[in-house]
Amino acid sequence: MPKKIYVFKRFERFWHWSQAILIITLLITGFEVHGIYSLFGFEQVVGYHTIAAWTLVGLWIFAIFWHFTTGEWKQYIPTLEKADAMIKYYAVGIFTNAPHPFRQTTRHKHNPLQRLAYLFVLLVIGPTIWFSGWLYLFYDVWPEYGLANLPLEWVAVAHASAAYLMLIFLIVHVYLATAGHTPTAHIKAMITGWEEVEDEDEEKTKI
Amino acid sequence: MIYKSVGVGLFFAIGLIAASSNWVYGKTPDTVTPAPMQLSTADHSKFEVLQQRFKSGMELTKACLGCHNLAAKQVHTSNHWNWEIPNDKTGQLVGKRNVLNSMMVATSSNGPYCARCHISNEWKDEGFDFTAEEQVDCLACHDTTGTYASNKWHQLRVKCSACHVEWDKSKAREVVRKPNLSELAKQVGKPSVKSCGGCHFYSDGGDGIKHGDLDSSLATAPRHLDVHMAQDGLGYSCTTCHKTEWHQMMGSQYEPESKDEQGVDVAAGSRATCESCHGLVPHPESANPKLNNHVDRIACQTCHIPALARGGRPTKTYWDWSTAGRVDDKGKDIVERDDKGRVIYSSKRGGAQWAENLTPEYVWFNGRIEFTTMDDSIDPAGVVQLNTLAGGPDDPKARIWPVKALRGKQPIDAEQATLVAASLFGKKNDGFWKTFDWTASIDAAMKVAGREFSGQVGFVETEMRIPVNHMVAPAEDALACVSCHSREGRMKDVEGLYMPGIGSVPILDKLFLTMALLALSGVLLHGAIRVISSQKKG
Structure with a gap:
């Protein structure tokens, strides 16, 4: 019998979906700023991008606070244990209806590949994009901070590269959201907070 | 409320003073002549010395100097008089007497014809005395009717077709009328747009031909053409910005200021820069705050003069002298x-290309312009830069400026590989327009210039760039961000410039887009296999 566990708390779900909207907005507007296509017009799109960016900064302040006060930051501690099993599962098992090698619990919401991917987002993509983005926003005061000789293009390249990585993450992330035991299981969990898991004793299911 | 009552009080007080002064003096003041310059404290039509028939410009000048006894001395030290400007930045001696272009080529060799725009009465040849006070032609600038410069020029009786290739005979009588000096003298005043325009709108042989941002449409400018000079707006004249002290004009094109860092100082006399009135933080707080971040690298003109030749007069962009002189079977002009x-x-005049609403070209410019003169050797196979605007992305004094580019082909001394002057006008048999003989024309011109000419005529492609300053559009017509911030934007040919909107290292974009596409096709393929394999089982 499958059993339901409450994995994603209300703030977490709010954080996830508002962040999703903001990141998608930032990607759409950001690539226009980058000159890939023309949708809203440069002046408007820079405005939208900036508003979305500051909103996301605000959201992250709450999220960081939440993660540290609840101890949920531990969910992102990386591990390679069973990572090979996960890779094998995505490469073969998923097609042959093999059992999922990872048992989700409230203490271990993320499988080892998720942990690695999210950690990469949090530690590499995030800081790169924030730092370069702020430099971008405060371009006019660079000389006051001794950055007069920093080429804007470097900042742009860093910002755009991180954005491209975020886009790739988004593609894979959205797809893997359908890789639960039913295609919509993970998505439902992210909306309601409740995930169906195999009926096993939670205490025994450590990865 | 308090301000209102003070205001009303003041209004009545002023009315009372005005009324009582009339009452005290017992009469109403004379009606002021409706001269264009009502701000003046002098009505020239009443001066006794001007109540005479002037037979020549020199006679009139002597009358002017009777009161304005320092004026000629001041004029004698001006660029307008000397046509020769030592450029401190480059050490070159420039000015109209020294530089060349691909339009009318050179002034020095065209005797009285080019000199007719000079502010002198009778500069006809090399014998002209630049120290003669009575030679200063006061009316050249102080005629307020806008008729003098044109009429003066046409007294030369050059064949109409020399300039008016599209000549309308019906107007001939009007333009060649001799200026009525006595009438004009009574109407003198500060230079109007038409006074300056009498020469400057017609540089190089016709309305708007040379500059593109200076043509006769400015004399009756609507707001969208020039927000400052608009007849239905601010109504500035040229001298509002080109302030003059001691007859020295501010804002020479030979030594322009590319980046004014002094800010507002119009009270001390404008330096004919935008910043002189608008300051170093020119955009209001209500505007996009990014705009003020641009002023360190982008000249005001770049955004605020979105196009040249916007007043309905085309400007020449290409002038090919090499094909001039071709005639039809009957020997007539084509x-x-x-x-x-x-x-x-x-x-x-040879071949020509014209443009209206011309998008300027953009270059880095730090205020230093170097000219290629007849002293420099050139590469006859290359494109000769008649002037070089210095500056680049790493030069803090440089900003990106709009320029009007003049391109063309002009004669050279093929043996010595140097640029040459040429005589175009001329009643003798050495003017090109009379003989279509380049050798004779160049020979005559080089003799005037005191230079050697081998007799071997060639032609070389040339380019010249003139920084653009006029036809400033209203703010709502200024360039939008996207005009430059896009891959095909206006700055795409400006070197060493990175800005948002133009992408970055193209290979990086390709690499990442490929990766994203691979990720997308990867997950789609993965998904498809999942669907197929689950169907097989089902």
């Missing part, structure tokens, strides 16, 4: 026009 009636070939 004139060819495009579908808009613009002359694209004439025997006298």
Whole structure:
């Protein structure tokens, strides 16, 4: 019998979906700023991008606070244990209806590949994009901070590269959201907070 | 409320003073002559010395100098008088007397014809005395009717077709009328747009030909053409910005200021820069705050002069002297026009290209302009830069400026590989327009210039860039961000410039887009296999 566990708390779900909207907005507007296509017009799109960016900064302040006060930051501690099993599962098992090698619990919401991917987002993509983005926003005061000789293009390249990585993450992330035991299981969990898991004793299911 | 009552009180007080002064003096003041310059404290039409018939410009000048006894001395030290400007930045001696272009080539060799725009009465040849006070032609600038410069020029009786390839005979009588000096003298005043425009709108042989941002449409400018000079707006004249002290004009094109860092100082006399009135933080707080971040690297003109030749007069962009002189079977001049009636070939002037609403070109410019002169050797096979605007992305004094580019082909001394002057006008048999003989024309011109000429005529492609300053559009017509911030934006040919909107290292974009596409096709393929394999089981 499958059993339901409450994995994603209300703030977490709010954080996830508002962040999703903001990141998608930032990607759409950001690539226009980058000159890939023309949708809203440069002046408007820079405005939208900036508003979305500051909103996301605000959201992250709450999220960081939440993660540290609840101890949920531990969910992102990386591990390679069973990572090979996960890779094998995505490469073969998923097609042959093999059992999922990872048992989700409230203490271990993320499988080892998720942990690695999210950690990469949090530690590499995030800081790169924030730092370069702020430099971008405060371009006019660079000389006051001794950055007069920093080429804007470097900042742009860093910002755009991180954005491209975020886009790739988004593609894979959205797809893997359908890789639960039913295609919509993970998505439902992210909306309601409740995930169906195999009926096993939670205490025994450590990865 | 308090301000209102003070205001009303003041209003009555002023009315009372005005009324009582009339009452005290017992009469109403004389009606002020409706001269254009009502701000003046002098009505020249009442001066006794001007109540005479002037037979020559020199006679009139003597009358002017009777009161304005320092004026000629001041004029004698001005660029307008000397046509020769030592450029401190480059050490070159420039000015009209020294530089060349691909339009009318050179002033020095065209005797009285080019000199007719000089502010002198009778500069006819090399014998002209630049120290003669009575030679200063006061009316050249102080005529307020806007008729003098043109009439003066036409007294030369050059063949009309020399300039008016599209000559309308019906107007001939009007333009060649001798200026009535006595009448004009009574109407003198500060230079109007028309006074300056009498020469400056017609540089190099016709309305708007040379500059593109200076043509006769400015004399009756609507707001969208020039927000400062608009007849229905601020109504500035040229001298509002080109302030003059001691007859020295501010804002020479030979030594422009590319980046004014002094800010507002118009009270001390404008330096004919935008910043002189608008300051170093020119955009209001209500505007996009990014705009003020641009002023360190982008000249005001770049955004605020979105296009040249916007007043309905085309400007020449290309002048090819190498094909001039071709005549038809009967030996008559040829004139060819495009579908808009613009002359694209004439025997006298060669090939031409024109433009209206011309998008300027953009270059880094730090205020230093170096000219290629007849002293410099050139590469006859290359494109000779007649002037070089210095500056680049790493030069803090440089900003990106709009320029009007003049391109063309002009004569050279093929043996010495140098640029040459040429005589175009001329009643003798050495003017090109009379003989279509380059050798004779150049020979005559080089003699005037005191230079050697081998007799071997060639032609070289040339380019010249003139920084653009006029036809400032209203703010709502200024360039939008996207005009530059896009891959095909206006700055795409400006070197060493990175800005948002133009992408970055193209290979990086390709690499990442490929990766993203691979990720997308990867997950789609993965998903498809999942669907197929689950169907097989089902």
